[in-house]
Amino acid sequence: MSGMTITEKIMALRSGRDRVRPGELVWANVHTVMTMDYLGKQTFAALHELGVHEVFDRDRVICVSDHLVPPPTPQFATMLNEWRELVKQHSITYFYDLGKQGIAHQIMVEQGHVVPGTVSIGTDSHANTYGAVGAVGNAVSVSDAAVAMAIGKCWFRVPESVKFYVTGTWQPYVMAKDLSLHIMGMMHWNGHLIYKALEFEGPAITALDMAGRMTLCNMTVDLGAKNGIIAPDHVTQAYLHGRAKTDWSMIASDSDAEYEAVYEIDVTNIGPMVARPDKLDDVVPIEHVKGTKFNKAFVGTCTNGRLEDIAVLAHILQGKHVHPDVNVLLVPASQQVYLDALKAGYITTLVEAGVAVDTPSCAACAGIHTGVAGDGDVILSAGNRNMKGRMGSKNAQIYLSSPAVVAASALKGVIADPRELS
């Protein structure tokens, strides 16, 4: 009998089985359940609908304000007030409200709520991010989350696993985002990664810091995958020490585990990549879009709003000024990221360079507030989605790239290759 992949092992472990097979449905114990301001009220309402008025563990239901803070409209302000009351009513231990806020997926990893070998779910699609620490992270509906809040369990279909074995050396200014976009272009959003567990392995993955691993796992949801995961190693261990809220154990795929497919990628051959407007998988090497004019640049989101991303931006813009035809907005992914960036001097550098910095939130990523797109805008964003209307107006265009490309382009006023900076 062959071995199991890391995702299968976690599913087996958490559902009290010796082994699981892809396609099987299991009820698994969840480590944490995350809900956020946008759907939190509905999730608590569904919990009450079950006749349950106490969550299964108040340390393991994590509540985060991110989509709607600071509230952009009176309606959202009212909804936030109702949400805040519900969170208090349930004596939730970890409530990241405005002041302690951040994008939920950043908070879940950065504050140590997810650990290797566990399953965590959230009411937002990018819960796949938790795979960066070797956990299974999954987005679920409001009713699934309410059930998990009530009983600490959720059902899962064990996914088939696909491995990306990544070798080679990262070229200067090439980031995990470029690999994500490269895979997007290669596999397509409606391609054969639908419902799969994507496992990333190999020397070029080991070389990635936790920020890069989060970017990579984060965008697996946009590939249609069920989860993305990287087995924990020394980088993970170092990251979790002093951060993880609970103990953890190391876990990895068996050497004889079965994969539906294995793809090998040599990252040495990957340069900066750009997704063109409206279609996530319309990805091209930067050479194809160099010189394209845009008027707004955005760095932030659960994909690329971390300290390491801000560091790249600050490094490129240090002592320079953004192009006069371009607005550049930075929104750090969390208060912790913001504070770290302040302490490192990045915020000063960036404000001096003409970058606007706003308080941590999802900002314009979902088109709700803080820098939404208007008619005719051409936006270069380090975020994760570029469908029509995603950031506001349907008459805006969104290009997606790494923070390094955003930074180089912000200087030039047209899409520019960071490798060509003098």
Added chain:
Amino acid sequence: MIQPLRGIAWASEKYVYAFDIIVQRFWTSPIDPVENAKWVMAGVDEEFNKENGFRDKGYTFIVAGHNFAGGGKSIEHVVTGLMGAGIKAVFADSFSRLQFRNATNYGLPFITCKGLVQHVKTGDELEFDPSTGLIKNITTGFEAQALPVAPFVAEIAAAGGLMQFIKNKIADGTVHELR
């Protein structure tokens, strides 16, 4: 004991998107299998684009290709509409994750069976045993083996959905036996 199901299949290798199963003007209508069934599949094929067009064909199974009900829409009407139209199981090469969860949460088996669509034509009679996962094409004699359907899927269908299923489990004290 779950009984084997028997009936006629509608089969297509084309992409079948969620937004074609339930077309946009019905996205906001209330969840109601009878109502949702009236225009289900209206965008998939012109012959279903009339009131109860799909339901009146009397299909029991759908056999599809890649990413059934994909396209990123989470509307639950897709599942309630198909159920209201008499569909008892859907077989496909792969499913949209959002709709797979919806289907299971209403108790409609979505069964991954790679390549089955190459062996089934619309109008073929199929027999499917949820407890063994065996699919027989009665018309052609072709057989395929899928994984058995987890018994809780039928229990969810009997309860009328995930929420009531969990309520029942909490009430009878068996919720912690779920695994």
